[in-house]
Amino acid sequence: MHLELGKGVVFLDTQKIQTKYFGETTIDKHELFTFASGLPGFAEETSFVILDLPGNQLFHVLQSVNTPDLAFVITNPHQFYPNYSFELEDHVAQQIDIEQEADTAVAVIVTLKEPFEKSTLNLKAPLILNTRSRLGKQHILQDDTWFVKAPVTTPEMSETEGD
Template identity: 25%
Template sequence: MTPPVGVSNANIMEDALKLTVSHLGEIDVAESEILNATVPVPGFPDSHRYFFIERDKIKPFKWLQSADDPNLTFVVVEPHYFFHDYKPKFGAFDLKEIGLGPGEKPVLYAIVVLPEDLTKMTANMRGPLIVNPAGKLFKQVFIETDRWSVRESIIEGIKRKEKAALQDKKKGPQPEHKNAGTT
């Protein structure tokens, strides 16, 4: 196995990579944790292999670290944490490209921009990452809609989510309705 491009001090161990990444130092990554980009993330043509780094202190955010470039890390988050009404549709081609069939759903992640003033943090909701965790494949897709932007305010998303939750709470439990014509 060849060491990842751009990682000068990668030592390949049994089914694991020892990588030195800029923000964490030396870490071991199991080969089974590596996700392969079916198409490189735009702007990063030489990075094809990535893995998630989870830390309690940054939840629900994760780092998506390139195994090919120790200096390339994205902050990502599953959109449902902040955007209750985010339900994008994907083409069959995109799903097939990451190894998903009809009726199978990908895990979604939005790439987050963290400015100095964290109240201005944004998520790219127009270009989510769709992930097939079992197949270890992912890609970034672009949704053609005016509803979502590439710089969607996370704070505004939280406010909308809280407002929707309050409205649902005010409505109270909804009675169950039987469909007409069923037995």
């Protein structure tokens, strides 16, 4: 039997990591996000991956690659606050190499509580992700438009629940 190594085989650049919610899992190194300054309160944590929550399309996990117990539930804020927007200063865009808006994704950290309706979103400090360069930054907004503990259940959601 003759084998041609590499022919028809895709070698992924993978790494096994320990996670807070899923135990050991294998990640694709190309899916990593680098936060050069870390996150506020976690300056030494610079390498993260976004993991899906099985059976849940609203929420994901931002998992530290180096510290298994450091993970945050995150979500797209527009799913709860469709009008969520802010101005991103040029120096922040430069820090994570944003050249065009199409390369940018925004997520916010969720604080989960029981019952779920008491959970909150940190709209004051969004995660800005460059999906092209894989650089990220948690940016603390300077204006008072958005709150650190915005309710997950918005008035608009409450109105549609009765329909």
